[in-house]
Amino acid sequence: MFDTNPMAGTLLTASPTLSRPPAVVRTGPFAGQVAIVTGSESGIGRETARALCENGAAVVLNGRNAERLEQTRLAFAQAGLAVASCQADVTDYADCERLIDTAIREFGQLNILITNASISMRAYFADMQPEVFRQVLDSNVYGTVYPLKAALPHLTKTRGSVTFISSISALNGMPSGSAYCAGKAAVANLAHTLRLELDHTGIHFGVVHIGFTQNDADKRVLDAAGRPVPIAHRPPRWQKSQGQVAGIILKHIRRRRQRTVISALGRLIVLIHTYLPRLGDWVVLTTIRRLRHFYE
Numbered sequence: 001m002f003d004t005n006p007m008a009g010t011l012l013t014a015s016p017t018l019s020r021p022p023a024v025v026r027t028g029p030f031a032g033q034v035a036i037v038t039g040s041e042s043g044i045g046r047e048t049a050r051a052l053c054e055n056g057a058a059v060v061l062n063g064r065n066a067e068r069l070e071q072t073r074l075a076f077a078q079a080g081l082a083v084a085s086c087q088a089d090v091t092d093y094a095d096c097e098r099l100i101d102t103a104i105r106e107f108g109q110l111n112i113l114i115t116n117a118s119i120s121m122r123a124y125f126a127d128m129q130p131e132v133f134r135q136v137l138d139s140n141v142y143g144t145v146y147p148l149k150a151a152l153p154h155l156t157k158t159r160g161s162v163t164f165i166s167s168i169s170a171l172n173g174m175p176s177g178s179a180y181c182a183g184k185a186a187v188a189n190l191a192h193t194l195r196l197e198l199d200h201t202g203i204h205f206g207v208v209h210i211g212f213t214q215n216d217a218d219k220r221v222l223d224a225a226g227r228p229v230p231i232a233h234r235p236p237r238w239q240k241s242q243g244q245v246a247g248i249i250l251k252h253i254r255r256r257r258q259r260t261v262i263s264a265l266g267r268l269i270v271l272i273h274t275y276l277p278r279l280g281d282w283v284v285l286t287t288i289r290r291l292r293h294f295y296e
């Protein structure tokens with residue numbers, strides 16, 4: 001079903017000076033499948049898209065930054081991966097319809113949707129502009145709902161797989177992350193509801209709670225006024241690489257898991273939140289007094 005031309009699918013202009021890339025990779029556990037990964041021009045989304053391609057899938061990349069998206073698409077195409085791209089804002093429904101249409105037009109079907117696009121934040125609720133709260137929440141909630149809504153008829157045909165990318169911060173409250181935590185918790189519940197409501201379709205609905213992960217050097221989150229700022233400090237020894245996280249996401253999809261919680265810290269949060277919630281609050285309140293740089 002795939003379009004075998006690795007230069008196909010771009011909505012942007014490719015450099016005419018490039019030589020033709022190598023043959024497209026189409027073997028592996030995801031051979032014959034077509035995936036969309038939202039927010040995949042950078043970070044974990046890009047590495048997840050790469051891992052899917054390297055395991056046989058054809059992938060549509062997505063993001064809002066045309067230049068970065070095209071750089072990523074070209075790098076994939078030059079590596080011989082089956083890739084297309086669609087510049088689209090996933091909080092805009094018409095854009096999401098274009099995104100899904102790109103997969104169908106370029107590769108003829110859709111088997112896997114990973115809603116990964118997200119805006120994060122570091123700001124205390126009391127200081128936050130209401131519009132910033134809305135932007136962060138929208139990117140996480142409607143950025144999940146809209147692509148899925150547009151993709152649903154195609155995923156029903158293929159009995160496909162949907163993975164919402166959430167965070168371990170959805171498992172417990174986290175000061176300075178109100179809108180982000182609320183959005184990530186909302187999508188976890190949405191996955192559960194849809195799994196029950198759409199059981200008859202045979203579509204897999206899962207959620208992956210990601211823990212601390214290495215970031216692209218230019219990753220930015222929003223401050224209280226909506227300005228892009230670097231993310232807060234994360235101890236490097238607690239971080240997984242983007243490639244490790246991508247590998248775990250692929251395993252989650254292959255096994256059609258309902259929920260995957262990444263990292264020992266994530267699993268510890270689940271246990272404490274469930275059985276010892278007051279201890280969980282004590283830990284957060286203590287760290288916010290002693291390790292403010294962790295939140296700010």
Ligand SMILES: NC(=O)c1ccc[n+]([C@@H]2O[C@H](COP(=O)([O-])OP(=O)(O)OC[C@H]3O[C@@H](n4cnc5c(N)ncnc54)[C@H](OP(=O)(O)O)[C@@H]3O)[C@@H](O)[C@H]2O)c1
Nearest residue numbers: 039042043044063064065089090116117118167210212213
């Ligand atoms: N890194 C971590 O430690 C960590 C921990 C827990 C969970 N996560 C989750 O993992 C996922 C990936 O995180 P990351 O660290 O790789 O972040 P990232 O580098 O900032 O990647 C997010 C991607 O989403 C895109 N995006 C944002 N808003 C969008 C929109 N409205 N429409 C389309 N694309 C949009 C961004 O590109 P543009 O802004 O150019 O569009 C970017 O490519 C996110 O869901 C995040 O919440 C990450």
